[in-house]
Every structure is written in C-alpha cells, then in structure tokens.
Amino acid sequence: xxxxxxxxxxxxxxxxxxxKLGPNNSSATHPAVEELSxxxxxxxxxxxxxxxxxxxxxxxxxxxxxxxxxxxxxYSGSGLKGGGKLEEEIWDEFASNIGLLAETAEIIKSxxxxxxxxxxxxxxxxxxxDEFPEGRVITKLHIRxxxxxxxxxxxxxxxxSDTGALKCEACNFDFKDTYGSDGEGYxxxxxxxxxSELKSTQKTKLxxxxxxxxxxxxxxxxxxxxxxxxxxxxxxxxSIKFELQQ
Numbered sequence: 001x002x003x004x005x006x007x008x009x010x011x012x013x014x015x016x017x018x019x020k021l022g023p024n025n026s027s028a029t030h031p032a033v034e035e036l037s038x039x040x041x042x043x044x045x046x047x048x049x050x051x052x053x054x055x056x057x058x059x060x061x062x063x064x065x066x067x068x069x070x071x072x073x074x075y076s077g078s079g080l081k082g083g084g085k086l087e088e089e090i091w092d093e094f095a096s097n098i099g100l101l102a103e104t105a106e107i108i109k110s111x112x113x114x115x116x117x118x119x120x121x122x123x124x125x126x127x128x129x130d131e132f133p134e135g136r137v138i139t140k141l142h143i144r145x146x147x148x149x150x151x152x153x154x155x156x157x158x159x160x161s162d163t164g165a166l167k168c169e170a171c172n173f174d175f176k177d178t179y180g181s182d183g184e185g186y187x188x189x190x191x192x193x194x195x196s197e198l199k200s201t202q203k204t205k206l207x208x209x210x211x212x213x214x215x216x217x218x219x220x221x222x223x224x225x226x227x228x229x230x231x232x233x234x235x236x237x238x239s240i241k242f243e244l245q246q
Contacts, residue, residue, distance in 0.1 A: 003055050004046045004124075006064060009108050009135035010056070011090045013039065016105035018065045019098055023075045028062040037061045039109060044117035045136055047124060071095070093133055093224070108137045115140040133224050134194060145191055145204065152189045155209045168213035170220075170233045175213070187211045190220060192228070 006014075017036050018026070026033055040056040054060065067083035069075050071091045094101040115137055118124040132139045145151075159166055166187045167174045175183030190210045210229045212220070216236075220226055227235075 001050075001052045003052050004050045005084065006086070007045045007128075007136060008086065008090065008131060008133070009043060009045055009112075009137050010040055011064070011087060012094065012101065012135055013105050013108060014061065014064050015068060015090055015094060016101050018068050019095075019101070023069055023072055026062060026065055028059045030062075033062050033065070034058045043108075043112050043137070044115050045124075047118050047120055050121055050124075104134050104138070107141075108135055111141055112137050115144075130218075130221065132194065132221065138194070142191060142194060146189050146209075148204075151204060151206075151209065155189055155206050155211065156185070156187065158206055159211050166211060168216050169210050169229050170212055170216040171236050173213040173216075188214055188217045190217050190229075194226065 013036060017032060021030065021032060037056055037058040037060075040061065064083075064087075067087050068091060069077065070081065070083070071088060072095075094104070118127055127136050127139070130139060130143075132142065156166060165174055166176070166185065168187065175186045177183075188211070190212045191204065192208055192210055212229070216232060220229070220232055223232075
C-alpha cells in the first residue's frame with residue numbers, strides 16, 4: 001500500500017506554511033514543519049485504513065513544500081521537478097492572494113475537528129467529486145450551512161411571499177410544475193458566499209441565500225471562482241429558460 005495522494009486541504013496548508021517561512025528558511029526539522037505534520041495527521045480527509053507508515057511525516061511535508069519552489073519566480077534555483085498537477089492548481093489559485101490563502105488555511109485548521117472523516121476510500125472519492133477549491137473541510141461546512149433546516153424554511157417562506165412560487169433563480173425551473181405534488185415545496189438553497197469569505201462571527205442572512213434547482217446549484221459549485229446567480233443566468237440557453245417559463 002501507498003499513502004493517499006495529497007488533497008487540496010493538505011496542499012493549501014503546505015502552501016500557507018511555504019509562504020510564512022519563505023523558500024530558504026524551512027527544513028524537515030523546523031518546528032513549524034513538524035507541527036504541520038501533526039496537523040495533517042489529524043485532518044478528517046482520508047480514511048484511517050488508507051494511511052500507512054510515515055503518513056505525512058515531517059520529511060514528507062518538507063519535500064512537498066519544496067515542490068512549490070518550481071513555481072516561485074522569487075526563487076533562484078530550479079526546485080524539485082517532481083510533484084503533481086494539483087500543486088500547480090493550488091499555486092495558481094492562491095499564490096496571488098496570500099491573505100485569502102491564510103484565511104482559508106486557518107478555517108481548515110480551526111474547523112477540521114467539527115467534520116467527520118470518510119469511512120472508506122469510496123466515500124472519499126464521492127466527497128472529492130463535490131469538492132470546492134477551498135478543500136473538503138470547507139466544502140462540508142458550507143454544505144452543512146446550506147442544509148440548515150431553519151434557514152431553508154425561512155428562505156422558502158420569503159420567496160413564496162414575494163413571488164408566489166419556488167422557482168430556480170437562475171433558470172426558472174419549478175419542481176411543482178414538472179413533478180406535481182411530489183415537487184411541491186422543494187428547492188435547494190445556495191449560500192452566495194463561500195465559507196472562506198465569511199468571518200466566523202457573521203450570521204447568515206436570508207439575502208445571502210438563493211433558491212436554485214439541483215442542476216444550477218451543482219454548476220455554481222463547480223465554477224472556479226463561483227459564478228453569481230446572475231452570471232449563471234446569463235449563460236443558460238435562452239430557449240431553455242423560455243421553455244421553463246411556459
């Protein structure tokens with residue numbers, strides 16, 4: 001067995017430490033690298049059965065950080081040539097916004113204990129399908145927030161009061177019109193702001209939520225960065241929107 005590949009969460013934490021220490025100041029014995037090794041071992045990302053000896057040990061963490069050297073224009077050397085495509089994606093997404101990187105890393109570390117790890121490798125694969133750019137910990141927290149029964153009920157009541165129907169704000173799909181009584185009262189809620197853009201003390205307001213059909217909701221979550229509801233609405237085929245309005 002081999003240890004599982006590095007996830008987005010793990011690479012985000014590694015890149016955050018890379019910038020905090022600087023390309024010339026880290027080592028496998030640096031206390032911060034050893035601390036990150038302990039943090040990675042506690043993350044609820046990989047099922048326990050998939051981990052083998054030396055899982056995310058300090059030496060492995062240091063080597064992974066060195067993989068970022070090849071993308072760093074401030075580094076005069078060539079860096080390690082090994083590594084995967086995901087490392088480049090993480091660099092491209094966060095290297096130009098160190099503040100967002102640091103905030104995202106802090107949320108991952110501070111909130112990791114509030115989510116559960118996948119039970120099996122199959123569960124981990126399923127979680128990866130819906131993973132946000134900010135990683136699986138934040139994805140799980142965001143989805144949990146979107147599924148708050150109290151918020152969903154209040155949002156639906158407001159939409160019904162304002163418009164008289166629960167139609168997708170992007171494509172106008174109405175579950176009741178298509179599925180009859182089985183679709184009455186059903187629609188999904190989307191939180192317009194990723195968790196990484198919110199302060200922990202901020203409470204979700206109804207105006208932060210949008211009601212979407214399952215398809216539009218999934219497409220918004222796949223976009224990087226997320227499209228707004230208005231942006232998604234603009235790219236939907238006019239003929240489809242016309243059909244749904246009839």
